[in-house]
Amino acid sequence: MSLTLTYFNFDGSRGLECRLALTVAGVPFVDERLTRDQWGERKPTAPFGGLPVLRDGDRALAQSNAILGWVGRTHGLYPTDPWVAAEHDAVMQSVEDLRYKLPSPTSDDEKKTAREAFAAGWLTQWANYVDGRISGPFLEGAALQVADLKLYVILRSFKRAAYDHIPATFFDAWPKITAHYAAVEAHPAVAAYLASR
Numbered sequence: 001m002s003l004t005l006t007y008f009n010f011d012g013s014r015g016l017e018c019r020l021a022l023t024v025a026g027v028p029f030v031d032e033r034l035t036r037d038q039w040g041e042r043k044p045t046a047p048f049g050g051l052p053v054l055r056d057g058d059r060a061l062a063q064s065n066a067i068l069g070w071v072g073r074t075h076g077l078y079p080t081d082p083w084v085a086a087e088h089d090a091v092m093q094s095v096e097d098l099r100y101k102l103p104s105p106t107s108d109d110e111k112k113t114a115r116e117a118f119a120a121g122w123l124t125q126w127a128n129y130v131d132g133r134i135s136g137p138f139l140e141g142a143a144l145q146v147a148d149l150k151l152y153v154i155l156r157s158f159k160r161a162a163y164d165h166i167p168a169t170f171f172d173a174w175p176k177i178t179a180h181y182a183a184v185e186a187h188p189a190v191a192a193y194l195a196s197r
Ligand SMILES: N[C@@H](CCC(=O)N[C@@H](CS)C(=O)NCC(=O)O)C(=O)O
Pocket: 013, 014, 015, 043, 049, 050, 051, 052, 062, 063, 064, 065, 096
């Protein structure tokens, strides 16, 4: 098996989730990073017109959560109990919901109003559920799994103030989320990968 993960030359979002999962799993892969121009040429033939895409020979797998699910199931980074595995699927899907629901109107005034309302409403409910779902330090105790990496990457973008009008400290109010973030970042394979970038 010779795997290639294709994404943009950006160390964040769905690409970082998948790179971290492959790295934590110990799976060698080619880290293909496209320019915007290269992507323009490739987009029409990508499975759903988006990245990341994981290729194994002639086979191509798209959708970040499907890639994470495959890595997790084949390399022991996924719950074995079907119900718990489905809960991890739900957490990963909720991260995608978050990305799509985050309001991004063009005017800054409208963005401020919409994002503050989003933070006080949907995002607070999301954080309350996620915080309650973490058994600590990871979702399922001591074993880091792919859903933990998905959570880590979205939290990292908030902590880096990637979204105007939502403070970098927003998630500090949730103690288990805060401890979860620190534990993922301190995981030896994650820490080594991030230090190498
Ligand atoms: N639901 C998809 C979303 C894929 C997606 O929208 N990826 C973005 C990058 S994070 C992308 O390809 N943007 C460029 C484009 O849509 O042309 C997933 O989870 O992989």
